Amino acid sequence: MHASLRYLTPLAILAVIAVGSLGGDENSSPIRAYVGAHIIPVTAPEIPDGVLLVEGETITAVGKRGEVAIPKGAKVIDLKGKFLFPGLVCTHSHVGKVQGGDGSSPIQPGVRVLDSIDVLDSTLEKARAGGITMANLMSGSGHLLSGQTAYLKLRDGVTVEELALRNKDGSMAGGIKMANGTNSIKGSGGSPGTRGKSAALVREQFIKAQQYRDKIAAGGDDPPDRDLAMEALVDVLEGRKVVHHHTHRHDDIITVLRLKKEFGFKVVLHHVSEAWKVADEIAESGVSCSIIYLDSPGGKLEARDLEWKNGAELEKRGVLTAFHTDDPINDSRWFLRSAGLAVRSGMSRQKALEAVTIAGAEMMDQAEHTGSLTVGKKADFLILNGDPLSVYTRVLETHVEGNKVFDLDDPGDRLWAEGGFGAGHRRLASGCCFYK
Amino acid sequence: MKIYPLVASLLFHCITTASAQIAVQADTLYTMTGDLKPLRNGVVLCSKDGKIERVGPLGEVNIPEGYRLLKAAVATPGFIDAHTTVGLSGILNLDRHDQEQLETSAPIQPELRAVDAYNGRDPLVQWIRELGITTIHTGHAPGALVAGQTMILKTNVPAITDPEKNTLRPFAMVASTLGSGGFGRGGKSPGTRAKSLAMLREHLLKAQRHLKKRAEAKEDEKPEPNLRLDAMAAVLEGQTPLLVTAKRHQDIAAALRLQREFDFPLILDGASEAYLLLEEIKAAKVPVIIHPTMARPYGENENITFTLAAKLHAAGIPFAFQSGYEAYVPKTRVVHFEAALSVAYGLPHEVALAGCTSAAAEILGMGNRIGSLQTGLEADIALFDGDPLETVTHCTGVIIDGKVVSKETK
Numbered sequence: 142m143h144a145s146l147r148y149l150t151p152l153a154i155l156a157v158i159a160v161g162s163l164g165g166d167e168n169s170s171p172i173r174a175y176v177g178a179h180i181i182p183v184t185a186p187e188i189p190d191g192v193l194l195v196e197g198e199t200i201t202a203v204g205k206r207g208e209v210a211i212p213k214g215a216k217v218i219d220l221k222g223k224f225l226f227p228g229l230v231c232t233h234s235h236v237g238k239v240q241g242g243d244g245s246s247p248i249q250p251g252v253r254v255l256d257s258i259d260v261l262d263s264t265l266e267k268a269r270a271g272g273i274t275m276a277n278l279m280s281g282s283g284h285l286l287s288g289q290t291a292y293l294k295l296r297d298g299v300t301v302e303e304l305a306l307r308n309k310d311g312s313m314a315g316g317i318k319m320a321n322g323t324n325s326i327k328g329s330g331g332s333p334g335t336r337g338k339s340a341a342l343v344r345e346q347f348i349k350a351q352q353y354r355d356k357i358a359a360g361g362d363d364p365p366d367r368d369l370a371m372e373a374l375v376d377v378l379e380g381r382k383v384v385h386h387h388t389h390r391h392d393d394i395i396t397v398l399r400l401k402k403e404f405g406f407k408v409v410l411h412h413v414s415e416a417w418k419v420a421d422e423i424a425e426s427g428v429s430c431s432i433i434y435l436d437s438p439g440g441k442l443e444a445r446d447l448e449w450k451n452g453a454e455l456e457k458r459g460v461l462t463a464f465h466t467d468d469p470i471n472d473s474r475w476f477l478r479s480a481g482l483a484v485r486s487g488m489s490r491q492k493a494l495e496a497v498t499i500a501g502a503e504m505m506d507q508a509e510h511t512g513s514l515t516v517g518k519k520a521d522f523l524i525l526n527g528d529p530l531s532v533y534t535r536v537l538e539t540h541v542e543g544n545k546v547f548d549l550d551d552p553g554d555r556l557w558a559e560g561g562f563g564a565g566h567r568r569l570a571s572g573c574c575f576y577k
Numbered sequence: 578m579k580i581y582p583l584v585a586s587l588l589f590h591c592i593t594t595a596s597a598q599i600a601v602q603a604d605t606l607y608t609m610t611g612d613l614k615p616l617r618n619g620v621v622l623c624s625k626d627g628k629i630e631r632v633g634p635l636g637e638v639n640i641p642e643g644y645r646l647l648k649a650a651v652a653t654p655g656f657i658d659a660h661t662t663v664g665l666s667g668i669l670n671l672d673r674h675d676q677e678q679l680e681t682s683a684p685i686q687p688e689l690r691a692v693d694a695y696n697g698r699d700p701l702v703q704w705i706r707e708l709g710i711t712t713i714h715t716g717h718a719p720g721a722l723v724a725g726q727t728m729i730l731k732t733n734v735p736a737i738t739d740p741e742k743n744t745l746r747p748f749a750m751v752a753s754t755l756g757s758g759g760f761g762r763g764g765k766s767p768g769t770r771a772k773s774l775a776m777l778r779e780h781l782l783k784a785q786r787h788l789k790k791r792a793e794a795k796e797d798e799k800p801e802p803n804l805r806l807d808a809m810a811a812v813l814e815g816q817t818p819l820l821v822t823a824k825r826h827q828d829i830a831a832a833l834r835l836q837r838e839f840d841f842p843l844i845l846d847g848a849s850e851a852y853l854l855l856e857e858i859k860a861a862k863v864p865v866i867i868h869p870t871m872a873r874p875y876g877e878n879e880n881i882t883f884t885l886a887a888k889l890h891a892a893g894i895p896f897a898f899q900s901g902y903e904a905y906v907p908k909t910r911v912v913h914f915e916a917a918l919s920v921a922y923g924l925p926h927e928v929a930l931a932g933c934t935s936a937a938a939e940i941l942g943m944g945n946r947i948g949s950l951q952t953g954l955e956a957d958i959a960l961f962d963g964d965p966l967e968t969v970t971h972c973t974g975v976i977i978d979g980k981v982v983s984k985e986t987k
């Protein structure tokens with residue numbers, strides 16, 4: 142919502158303190174009870190008149206009104222007529238001016254997108270305004286392997302470290318971005334010119350990584366020098382990093398499954414325009430899919446046969462399925478439309494709502510702490526003014542770990558939500574002229 | 578999805594042959610007339626020649642024997658996309674194969690006709706038809722100072738063998754782009770905004786001289802036909818509007834300035850920053866075909882707002898929705914999906930519907946033929962199983978000129 146305090150003038154800080162002492166911001170109270178909303182926990186049945194209890198950054202109770210005890214001293218927020226929904230999880234986003242590998246080679250596992258992200262970019266504010274609380278920020282599909290992705294919570298922060306999720310060992314959480322098919326076939330500068338060559342280049346690197354790993358495991362007096370690229374690929378081989386694989390055409394999808402079998406890595410198929418043609422094979426392989434909804438097929442040969450029924454066909458076969466924005470392809474603020482299109486084309490309401498929340502969290506190995514309104518999970522949630530599948534529904538507030546990071550009533554935030562003069566700029570310091 | 582509830586209902590309700598006249602009965606019927614409020618349990622009867630015979634609530638209008646009855650939860654006039662490039666910018670997105678929307682060899686080419694570039698069999702035409710869109714204003718795209726002509730036609734026309742018969746208007750507008758979108762490629766002029774206007778003014782002056790010469794010539798001395806100047810002369814004569822794509826406020830202002838100087842019918846297209854010039858646009862009595870609500874907020878569109886439709890409506894400026902031109906994916910947008918989102922951002926529901934039916938027809942100069950359900954107008958009707966603007970609603974059938982053109986549930 143606001144720039145961090147270091148952006149504010151001393152006078153503004155005084156103003157914030159004054160407002161805070163009047164109790165104007167419910168987040169200043171350690172215990173908040175959101176009462177009366179239609180709650181959609183996603184992993185539990187919907188509650189038409191419910192209570193969500195938040196203590197600090199954690200959800201401590203979810204239930205029917207009257208059945209949840211509201212602690213003394215809790216700040217009660219009346220949400221009659223509103224909806225409470227988990228924060229949205231986008232498994233594939235390019236917000237924050239994210240960059241990956243350069244033009245020097247088609248496979249660059251040592252490159253971390255984390256080192257490129259502009260967390261003050263307006264696209265992150267727009268994502269918050271769209272209700273996205275966690276995203277997998279990825280580099281593009283112009284490489285066979287363009288870099289290590291970054292899993293971010295869209296907390297209010299000014300450094301990427303403040304937003305980055307961490308693995309249990311303290312390292313930054315993320316996967317690996319890979320691609321096959323047309324985008325990564327360039328035929329120059331070391332890039333492949335055919336699909337066969339694409340797979341050969343990938344295979345070659347994974348075999349090298351196996352050798353690197355084995356050499357280290359064998360110990361001895363002459364261990365290999367640290368190799369950042371090989372380290373990242375070993376993380377993939379050992380299952381510590383998930384491969385997020387851009388792939389559209391049925392034969393390219395099958396090639397990913399073949400490589401997965403050969404090297405045993407964990408993979409999420411992304412976009413998967415022709416999933417409906419090889420849905421049985423996808424189901425049999427046990428991989429999950431992060432799919433995209435576009436308002437029409439075409440625009441590139443590989444998306445000619447894209448069908449809205451992908452979600453329904455994958456659901457029928459029990460494939461774990463999430464959706465993504467691919468922002469800027471679909472702006473983050475329209476993410477819930479994907480669930481609407483999925484239901485329109487035969488997916489169940491339940492699975493479509495999972496696909497924008499918990500399913501993505503599972504693919505990013507974060508379901509333990511986010512992706513649903515569940516006791517013990519982080520308080521990542523949205524206040525909506527209607528049902529999440531309705532095109533008329535607006536995000537009123539976005540909360541990440543108990544902090545309000547977007548509030549439609551805040552004039553600055555409204556600019557990110559609706560656009561207008563100045564909305565293309567970087568995040569603005571307080572008091573800027575663009576707020577009208 | 579290939580399920581056919583409409584077919585089932587046809588078998589159930591229909592005892593006559595497929596060529597029978599059609600009657601539509603809808604729980605909610607948007608005629609898009611008067612106060613725009615829908616009729617409950619409304620009926621539309623189609624005549625043998627594809628016109629609307631009668632409209633009204635059931636009881637006031639009865640369904641005669643022998644009519645083929647189609648039932649729906651909701652029916653509207655067939656949707657109108659007030660500006661698209663579908664049929665020219667094909668699904669495959671392959672240059673020299675199916676991308677006919679822009680020719681960059683010269684900056685000013687109003688002689689390029691949409692009728693010579695249209696492929697009615699492109700899958701995207703079918704795509705939008707099955708979603709309920711029955712009329713499109715399509716043709717040369719934004720991207721050149723003067724890109725070429727546009728036309729208005731229905732989405733059931735596979736090929737244009739006779740422009741007059743196959744289209745509603747074969748030469749609808751001349752498409753012009755101001756701002757960086759209209760700059761020349763590869764260092765060619767125009768390279769600045771000032772140069773764009775200088776070139777355009779020069780061309781309009783030429784067309785003025787051409788008109789004068791034509792008017793003053795004796796019967797046996799008519800000037801040679803000049804395709805380029807003839808097309809622009811049609812604009813100056815008021816027969817054909819100039820459709821000016823302008824995103825930045827200074828480009829919108831330039832279009833209004835040009836119109837004051839040369840006095841031609843102007844329609845603003847895109848108009849991302851129109852909210853900064855509401856009074857000026859209103860005073861000039863210029864309608865706006867607004868950018869898709871979901872247009873990407875980059876480059877000259879960085880200042881777009883999802884509230885533009887609501888702001889134009891509040892200011893009393895006539896506007897319509899469009900799918901626009903898309904260079905990548907999705908290869909086309911869907912006009913009523915764009916209209917729907919503007920409702921979430923302050924536009925009344927029925928006004929959003931008007932923006933892709935009656936109001937769109939008015940701006941295209943077609944209000945006496947399409948865009949509303951009134952006796953005597955062409956029988957273009959779309960059927961739905963719910964609110965036509967909701968994402969989860971299906972289009973269950975489409976009728977053009979009184980004939981069923983889609984039975985898909987999509």
